[in-house]
Amino acid sequence: MPSTRPVSPLRVLRLLALLALFTATALPALAQPAEAREQAAPSESDPDSEEAREIWEALQEPAAAQPPTATPPGHGMNPDISVILDVAAAGFSGTPDQRGGHDPSKNGFNLQQLELSIGSVVDPYWRFDGNLVFSQFGVEVEEAYATSTSLPANLQLRAGQFLTRFGRLNATHPHSWEFVDQPLVLGKFFGGEGNRGLGAELSWLSPLPWYLELIGSASEAQGASTARSFFGSDDLGVKSLADLQLTGAVKQFFPFGPDWSLAWGMSGAFGPNPTGRSNRSEIYGTDLYLKYRPLRDGDWTTVSLTSEAMSRRRQVPGGILTDEGLYTTLFWRFDQRWAVAARHEAVTGVADDTLDPEWTGLRQRTSANLTYWPTEFSRIRLQASADAPAWKAAPVYGVFLAFETVIGAHGPHHF
């Protein structure tokens, strides 16, 4: 088990002070490298080079921000705003046990979500991204964070409320998923909304010749549907660093020519759980994404294989609970407008699990779907699934007809 040495509040404060100091000192230095080259310009082209140099040196002191020289046409100062509507008609053969917060989860019509996303450059140092999700009964701040664009040494800072970059699917939104519903393992280990919280993240792009990114974040450990393996619904407060969720990830990417891509990630999340003093939970995961998209003339073919496996260990009174889960997806887009996909999931269970008392054995679910895109701004998806928990007498079959529309300027998707 991980070390459970308590961390004093003083150390937390010191860490926060260091972080603040680091950002404060780093910020003015940001514009420097770009300007270093430019400094030579006035002396060459200006006749009054002495004067020009003085002006440059005077301006140098506080490292004045450069005003944007070009804004994309049609944008002005307005942020990119888009609205995404996801609705679905669903039918189940028995009592459904969907785990995703935005899954169709009852017979009849379901409002999966109405998402308002807003994004914009803030100033030369930051950009802002926010996702507000409206349900029929309220509004939640799904994500709202700032990302640094010009920290030195290939570092990048994110601060605010964000989905942690654990694994492949967690940090993405239902809009970019290949299936109507969330994989069971994410719902069971993190919660229906995916793993997120208020916090800060620092990531580093290595200078190696291939893509290798290291990510570390600290975030709030409570939230019944966002951090259920950690504090979950119990708000026990933050008394030390040990009361936060710490997440680490390594992401690598290997292109094989123009047509083949391989992305591989390893992640770990560590935090407290509420079952007893200094009891900890830890989740490990690895994810693989293999994509074939031939750049043949006029070809829309895309075939991708996604696989994500996770393992969880929780300290509880009287022992350690261990369970695992995985999903594998095969996706084939065979036309500009059409795609098919299949997914298999398996998630184990343990006895005496207070979070999921009924989940005592293996649960397997198989799903397949057909997607039609009238344009890239609307999507119709028919999905069928067979859900077979070991503790139920018969599998539960489900059918969804899901419909999505996107309006406005929606931001690009990560690979």
Added chain:
Amino acid sequence: MHSIRTKILFWLLFASVALLPTLAEAKVRVVATLPTLASIVREVGGNEVEVTSLAYPTQDAHFVDARPHLVIQLNKADMLVINGSELEVGWLPVLLTGARNSRIQPGGQGYLDASTLVTLKEIPHGRVDRSQGDIHPGGNPHYLTDPRNGGKVAIGIAKKLGAIDPANRGDYLKRAKALEAHAVSLADRERKRFLAIPAVRRHVVTYHQSLLYFLDWLGLEEIGTIEPKPGIPPDPPHVARLLSHMRKVHTDAVLQEAYYSSRIGKLLAEKAGVPLVVLPGGADFEKGQSYQEYLETLTSKVYAAISESER
């Protein structure tokens, strides 16, 4: 004593090996989003510049995957040249944010949106929404198929390179002016050649409204597009209507870029008895093709097809 000397020697050797590439690489590193832009940068930058392209000419620039290794090129770049007018909006922003490079962010020292250097066409007036298809509110972004625009872009690139690398400013400008002069004379020459063909023999069908500038330059008239609206794939009623229209007003060729499916283009060309001309989607930058060579490929293919149908 001996071991210390060995250690010093080792570190000196290590440092020199580590530093050598950086000394040799005093070049300005430029990333262009499109291969055609990269070809222009290569010609303007000469040996002082090292340039790469994010997209391939076989790729529709609207739909490039934001593959993470592209972030590495952007991370090290001194300058970024984009086509602009929202052509790259579906993939470039996520790469730019991941690049952690303030020099090439919008508004940064090394950021150049080439669409700001030319006069764009088809800027929508009045209300704009996607019932009109996937339109670009800033104007039609496919302006590089007119050499006069390429010339203007070359001058803009030279100025930007000159600001980043003042020592070679003169060389950049000189090469850009040469490129512009060649482009303008190519434009005049080809325009005269095409205009010598009677106007009624200059009717073409295109796939997407991506050849607008090319057609305007050469006095070709677009009598229809295979796509009913920008970004909307062809449907049978539209294709049938287009075919009867092609027969009615007389058509000389069907033109399309290689990155579009040629299924419908072939069918239309066959039924209407005209040639199908598949054009490269951009300069073949990796094989060393220049901007002028790329344009000559376009004009010679189209001219051959039209003059053939004339006979």
